[in-house]
Amino acid sequence: MLQAALKAGTADRRSVFEVFTRRLPEGRRYGVVAGTGRVLDAVENFRFDADVIGFLRDRRVVDEETLQWLSSYRFSGDIWGYPEGEVYFPGSPILRVEGSFAECVLLETVILSILNHDSAIAAAASRMASAAGERPLIEMGARRTHELAAVAASRAAYVGGFATTSDLAAGFRYDIPTVGTSAHAFTLLHDNERDAFQAQVDSLGPGTTLLVDTYDVTEAVRTAVEVAGPELGAVRIDSGDLLLVAHRVRQQLDELGATKTKIVVTSDLDEYAIASLAAAPVDAYGVGTQLVTGSGHPTCSMVYKLVARAHSADPKAPLEPVAKKSLGAKSSVGGRKWAARRPDEHGVAETEVIGTGAVPVELADHQLLVELVKGGEVVAREPLDTVRDRHAAARERLPLSATQLSKGEAVIPTEYV
Amino acid sequence: MLQAALKAGTADRRSVFEVFTRRLPEGRRYGVVAGTGRVLDAVENFRFDADVIGFLRDRRVVDEETLQWLSSYRFSGDIWGYPEGEVYFPGSPILRVEGSFAECVLLETVILSILNHDSAIAAAASRMASAAGERPLIEMGARRTHELAAVAASRAAYVGGFATTSDLAAGFRYDIPTVGTSAHAFTLLHDNERDAFQAQVDSLGPGTTLLVDTYDVTEAVRTAVEVAGPELGAVRIDSGDLLLVAHRVRQQLDELGATKTKIVVTSDLDEYAIASLAAAPVDAYGVGTQLVTGSGHPTCSMVYKLVARAHSADPKAPLEPVAKKSLGAKSSVGGRKWAARRPDEHGVAETEVIGTGAVPVELADHQLLVELVKGGEVVAREPLDTVRDRHAAARERLPLSATQLSKGEAVIPTEYV
Numbered sequence: 001m002l003q004a005a006l007k008a009g010t011a012d013r014r015s016v017f018e019v020f021t022r023r024l025p026e027g028r029r030y031g032v033v034a035g036t037g038r039v040l041d042a043v044e045n046f047r048f049d050a051d052v053i054g055f056l057r058d059r060r061v062v063d064e065e066t067l068q069w070l071s072s073y074r075f076s077g078d079i080w081g082y083p084e085g086e087v088y089f090p091g092s093p094i095l096r097v098e099g100s101f102a103e104c105v106l107l108e109t110v111i112l113s114i115l116n117h118d119s120a121i122a123a124a125a126s127r128m129a130s131a132a133g134e135r136p137l138i139e140m141g142a143r144r145t146h147e148l149a150a151v152a153a154s155r156a157a158y159v160g161g162f163a164t165t166s167d168l169a170a171g172f173r174y175d176i177p178t179v180g181t182s183a184h185a186f187t188l189l190h191d192n193e194r195d196a197f198q199a200q201v202d203s204l205g206p207g208t209t210l211l212v213d214t215y216d217v218t219e220a221v222r223t224a225v226e227v228a229g230p231e232l233g234a235v236r237i238d239s240g241d242l243l244l245v246a247h248r249v250r251q252q253l254d255e256l257g258a259t260k261t262k263i264v265v266t267s268d269l270d271e272y273a274i275a276s277l278a279a280a281p282v283d284a285y286g287v288g289t290q291l292v293t294g295s296g297h298p299t300c301s302m303v304y305k306l307v308a309r310a311h312s313a314d315p316k317a318p319l320e321p322v323a324k325k326s327l328g329a330k331s332s333v334g335g336r337k338w339a340a341r342r343p344d345e346h347g348v349a350e351t352e353v354i355g356t357g358a359v360p361v362e363l364a365d366h367q368l369l370v371e372l373v374k375g376g377e378v379v380a381r382e383p384l385d386t387v388r389d390r391h392a393a394a395r396e397r398l399p400l401s402a403t404q405l406s407k408g409e410a411v412i413p414t415e416y417v
Numbered sequence: 418m419l420q421a422a423l424k425a426g427t428a429d430r431r432s433v434f435e436v437f438t439r440r441l442p443e444g445r446r447y448g449v450v451a452g453t454g455r456v457l458d459a460v461e462n463f464r465f466d467a468d469v470i471g472f473l474r475d476r477r478v479v480d481e482e483t484l485q486w487l488s489s490y491r492f493s494g495d496i497w498g499y500p501e502g503e504v505y506f507p508g509s510p511i512l513r514v515e516g517s518f519a520e521c522v523l524l525e526t527v528i529l530s531i532l533n534h535d536s537a538i539a540a541a542a543s544r545m546a547s548a549a550g551e552r553p554l555i556e557m558g559a560r561r562t563h564e565l566a567a568v569a570a571s572r573a574a575y576v577g578g579f580a581t582t583s584d585l586a587a588g589f590r591y592d593i594p595t596v597g598t599s600a601h602a603f604t605l606l607h608d609n610e611r612d613a614f615q616a617q618v619d620s621l622g623p624g625t626t627l628l629v630d631t632y633d634v635t636e637a638v639r640t641a642v643e644v645a646g647p648e649l650g651a652v653r654i655d656s657g658d659l660l661l662v663a664h665r666v667r668q669q670l671d672e673l674g675a676t677k678t679k680i681v682v683t684s685d686l687d688e689y690a691i692a693s694l695a696a697a698p699v700d701a702y703g704v705g706t707q708l709v710t711g712s713g714h715p716t717c718s719m720v721y722k723l724v725a726r727a728h729s730a731d732p733k734a735p736l737e738p739v740a741k742k743s744l745g746a747k748s749s750v751g752g753r754k755w756a757a758r759r760p761d762e763h764g765v766a767e768t769e770v771i772g773t774g775a776v777p778v779e780l781a782d783h784q785l786l787v788e789l790v791k792g793g794e795v796v797a798r799e800p801l802d803t804v805r806d807r808h809a810a811a812r813e814r815l816p817l818s819a820t821q822l823s824k825g826e827a828v829i830p831t832e833y834v
Contacts, residue, residue, distance in 0.1 A: 001603045008616035010606055017602070042564070055589045061597075063620075101606050108600075109584075112560035113567055143529035144716045147459070149563035150530055167526075172472045180478075183525075185434070185723035186418045188739040189427055189518050199425035200418075203480075215742045293715045299561045299706060306602035322605040325632045 002102055003066040011102035014310040014317060016336045019081075019095035019115060021088075025123075025297035027407030030398060032126050032391060033094055034156040035118030036084035040378045042110045043075050075103050079373035082339075083380075085159055085391035086368065087398065089352040091414045093337045094302065096369065100313060101306075108304040116302050117149060118156040120294035124271070125160025126395060127295065128287060130403040131275040136163035136284045138179055139170075140266060141292030153292045159387050166286075174384055181236060181266075181286070187214040197227040207233035209264055212249070213240065221249055225256045234262035234283065242267060243280050250281035270295050271405055308336045321356065333416060340366040341412075349398050355417040419519055420483040428519040431727040431734060433753045436498075436512035436532060438505075442540075442714035444824030447815060449543050449808060450511055451573040452535030453501035457795045459527045460492050492520050496790035499756075500797075502576055502808035503785065504815065506769040508831045510754045511719065513786065517730060518723075525721040533719050534566060535573040537711035541688070542577025543812060544712065545704060547820035548692040553580035553701045555596055556587075557683060558709030570709045576804050583703075591801055598653060598683075598703070604631040614644040624650035626681055629666070630657065638666055642673040651679035651700065659684060660697050667698035687712050688822055725753045738773065750833060757783040758829075766815050772834040 005011035024031055048056075048070040056062055056070070077099020088094055095111065097104050128137055139157040142150035154162075154170030164179045165171065171178035182200060190196035197210050206228040212220035212235045225232055235253070237245050242265045253261050265277065266286035274285055290296075305324075310317035321334030335356035340363035344350040353363060372380045395403065402411040422428035441448055465473075465487040473479055473487070494516020505511055512528065514521050545554055556574040559567035571579075571587030581596045582588065588595035599617060607613035614627050623645040629637035629652045641649055652670070654662050659682045670678050682694065683703035691702055707713075722741075727734035738751030752773035757780035761767040770780060789797045812820065819828040 001597075001599050004599075004617045004620035005603070005606065007620045008607070008612075010616065013606060015606065052589060056585070059588065059595065061585065061595065101602075105600075105602060109559050109567075110564055113562060113564035116561050117563040117566070142526050143721075144533050144718075145530060146534040146563060146566035146569055147527055147530035149534070149566040150526075152563055168473070168478065171476065172469060178476065178478065180418075182418050182421075183522075184741045185518075185522060186422070188723045188741070189422065189430060189432065189726055190425070191728075195425075199427065200421045203421035203424045213741075289716060289718070298710045298715045301561075301706070304560075306605045309606055311608075324601045324605070324630075 001105060002069070003062045005101060006066055006069060012100045012313040014313055014315065014319065015099065015101040015104050015306055016308040016319060017097045017104050017108070017304055018093045018307045018337060019111060019302050019304050020091055020093050021300055021302045022332075023090050023301065024410055025300070028123065028297065029402045029408055029411040030123075030395075031088040031092075031300060032119055032122040032160055033082045033084055033086045033088055033115070034122035034159045035114040035152070036081060036095070036372065037381070037384070037387065038114045038118065038152065038155070039095070039111055040372060040381065042114060043079065043107060043373060044378055046073070046075060046107065046110065048073055069102070073103070073106065074376060075099065075107065075373070076376035077103055077373070078371070078375065080369040081372050082368050083370050083390060084382075085387040085389075085394065087391075087394045089410045089412060089414050091333070091354055091416070092352055093339050093354065093369065096336070101309065112302055112304050114152075116299045118152055119300045119302070120298055121153045121156035121292060122160040122391070123297070123300070124291055124295035125157040125162050126391065127271040127405060128274055128285075128291065129161025130395070131271045131278070131405065132285055133278065135282065137161065138163065138264070138284060138286040139165040139167065139291060140181070140286045141288035142167045144289040145292040150292065155384065157291055158384060159391055161388070161392060176384070181209060182211050184211065184214045187211065193220055194223050194227065197224055201228045206231040209234040209236050211236045211238065213238050217245060217249065218252065221252050222256070225253070225258045225261070230256070230258040230261070232258050232261045234264050236264040236266060236286070238266045242273075242282075243277060246277070246280040246282050275405055305332050307332070307334050339368045341368060342366060343397070347397060349412050351412055352414045353417060354414060360417070418522060419486070420479045422518055423483055423486060429517045429730040431730055431732065431736070432516065432518040432521050432723055433725040433736060434514045434521050434525070434721055435510045435724045435754060436528060436719050436721050437508055437510050438717055438719045439749075440507050440718065441827055442717070445540065445714065446819045446825055446828040447812075448505040448509075448717060449536055449539040449577055450499045450501055450503045450505055450532070451539035451576045452531040452569070453498060453512070453789065454798065454801070454804065455531045455535065455569065455572070456512070456528055457789060457798065459531060460496065460524060460790060461795055463490070463492060463524065463527065465490055486519070490520070490523065491793060492516065492524065492790070493793035494520055494790070495788070495792065497786040498789050499785050500787050500807060501799075502804040502806075502811065504808075504811045506827045506829060506831050508750070508771055508833070509769055510756050510771065510786065513753070518726065529719055529721050531569075533716045535569055536717045536719070537715055538570045538573035538709060539577040539808070540714070540717070541708055541712035542574040542579050543808065544688040544820075544822065545691055545702075545708065546578025547812070548688045548695070548822060549702055550695065552699065554578065555580065555681070555701060555703040556582040556584065556708060557598070557703045558705035559584045561706040562709040567709065572801065574708055575801060576808055578805070578809065593801070598626060599628050601628065601631045604628060610637055611640050611644060614641055618645045623648040626651040626653050628653045628655065630655050634662060634666065635669065638669050639673070642670070642675045642678070647673070647675040647678070649675055649678045651681050653681040653683060653703070655683045659690075659699075660694060663694070663697040663699050692822055722749050724749070724751050756785040758785060759783060760814070764814060766829050768829055769831045770834060771831060777834070
């Protein structure tokens with residue numbers, strides 16, 4: 001595309017691309033924008049180095065003129081978007097990328113990869129956080145997804161409301177609080193369970209979390225309290241009927257005087273399993289597979305579409321709306337868009353309003369897009385805790401039914417004006 | 418775990434860990450081992466550099482003795498495993514890692530991440546390749562998964578039988594054949610469809626593939642042949658009822674004399690959609706979302722379990738089998754295992770046989786595990802085409818029902834001896 005547009009003289013036409021999704025995953029009531037911070041890093045670092053140029057030349061992927069153009073590539077346009085952590089709905093213009101066709105079209109894959117992945121994880125995390133209420137969620141899914149997707153998944157989970165991660169690489173890279181756990185292998189390494197518990201407590205103190213389901217849970221809990229004393233931090237249960245076992249273990253711990261020892265449960269949890277444990281004496285949830293695979297929806301179907309373009313690079317040349325005209329679900333709405341979330345009289349979100357042209361006065365204060373990149377420079381970096389807080393606040397302003405786990409349509413309608 | 422084992426004096430106990438899965442994803446008849454080559458790279462490069470050690474110290478994740486141990490970490494043990502591309506079944510010991518507890522336990526997350534991700538994609542790819550028969554499959558899913566998971570997904574798709582990828586980074590990194598496509602944005606950039614087609618043909622020649630569903634397909638096909646002539650390489654259809662549209666486009670192309678122009682279809686294809694187009698005049702399939710998300714099963718549930726350990730580091734100390742004893746689906750079989758696939762008289766796979774101790778004579782020639790790492794050195798690197806061919810051959814030796822798409826149990830049973 002780039003080579004042909006360069007040759008045809010159309011590569012520098014001023015263009016507007018937008019990221020949006022035509023629908024939410026089946027049954028989901030809202031989406032969560034996540035990955036924006038990673039997109040900004042990726043755009044800033046998007047370059048073609050000598051090795052890559054050499055590869056493209058050897059494989060004859062593009063011609064010499066295009067290679068020259070690529071070797072000096074640097075995005076110099078503007079990006080606006082929903083701030084990270086915000087919620088979204090079908091049609092929401094989550095990101096708007098403006099510049100020459102050539103410089104914008106190259107970013108399609110990396111932008112969509114990041115937003116589709118991270119937003120899918122954050123949406124699952126957000127539902128789990130709703131289900132868990134005040135109880136903390138621990139991200140433990142690294143082993144069930146690609147090794148670097150795992151690090152991004154930890155970040156997205158934190159945005160969605162998780163408290164901590166067991167992925168130290170995510171702590172290193174994004175400063176997310178990390179926590180650890182011991183595996184069955186640690187117990188099996190030792191001559192017996194008591195030796196294993198003793199080794200862990202000797203090294204980490206009685207405040208550690210002991211895994212109590214390698215052999216017999218009741219015996220393990222007794223041994224754990226004997227070894228660590230009633231100051232034992234927590235026990236972890238990773239198998240069996242968690243509801244039943246948690247009640248029994250709580251009772252046993254209380255009888256042993258370990259009334260402050262907490263119970264952490266893990267074992268293929270998802271938002272429904274978490275909700276079903278709401279009445280159980282559980283203090284924290286560790287979630288792995290279902291989190292990092294988006295709890296049934298590992299991607300978000302976001303697309304990156306040209307919605308308007310001028311006839312030249314001239315910033316004064318008028319933008320013309322463009323759109324694919326095919327019949328059916330894949331058509332889209334042309335034109336450079338704004339978006340606002342209209343609240344009702346109580347401040348609860350009522351409608352996602354999307355339009356082209358001037359923003360109606362009554363919606364001016366409810367606009368959603370913010371400036372992220374200006375003339376190629378990132379202007380909106382922010383700490384991950386700000387993003388996490390924003391998501392919690394945005395979810396708070398949705399109608400209550402948004403956080404119920406039952407399937408349904410988007411919790412507010414999208415209106416085009 | 419590492420810190421406590423170092424303190425307790427158990428960290429250097431000779432240990433055997435195995436990777437296996439307790440079950441195949443629901444309905445799947447076989448699994449595909451993929452990612453082994455990436456595991457070997459990861460093991461070889463697994464180090465803790467000064468920045469990471471500094472992070473672990475600042476966060477007080479582990480004590481100073483452990484930091485010292487980590488800063489000189491290098492895996493020095495042995496790894497055997499199913500060769501990459503081989504198929505597997507519930508219980509198959511896909512990888513076996515031997516060394517001190519400490520050096521082996523550290524590799525759990527990276528090994529599982531790679532195998533769980535890559536094998537999930539390869540399994541989906543393999544089913545799609547069966548459904549596509551002789552027609553080539555193009556990997557086009559980068560935008561629907563994490564940006565680096567995408568590169569690994571291209572590699573796994575190639576192992577599973579895909580012919581090419583649109584992910585240039587995968588071509589660069591793994592030397593997979595790359596192909597390109599134009600998007601609707603390219604058509605919309607130009608003043609009309611004819612200008613867009615002309616620009617593409619001028620730059621890439623008539624052998625290019627033109628996207629014909631931006632406006633009206635019939636008109637686009639007519640324009641495409643007018644612009645490129647009957648030597649037009651292919652047209653791509655990305656929306657609508659592909660079965661119907663492919664028939665109409667084929668007829669139109671033939672009437673226009675473009676009898677050799679091929680038809681490429683894309684649009685949320687999965688193995689079932691591919692199979693349903695078997696009788697349609699389609700020449701190639703482009704597959705995205707459903708491939709990179711494992712077609713409903715984005716991970717493989719592989720686990721990494723301690724199955725045997727000695728009481729010391731002494732290579733002569735006897736290995737004792739160990740296993741979690743809990744009730745239910747999460748128990749596992751202790752002991753260092755071998756595996757063989759017993760064929761019937763026609764050479765068709767009949768049983769996956771897994772055992773500990775001596776290998777029965779009649780199975781000696783059918784063993785599955787090969788040496789991959791010896792004393793910390795990788796001894797089994799191989800070209801990706803070898804892996805791809807191995808998978809095709811392994812699938813060929815399965816009972817025919819393996820490649821039917823209907824749901825069922827594992828196509829051969831697992832037998833423990």
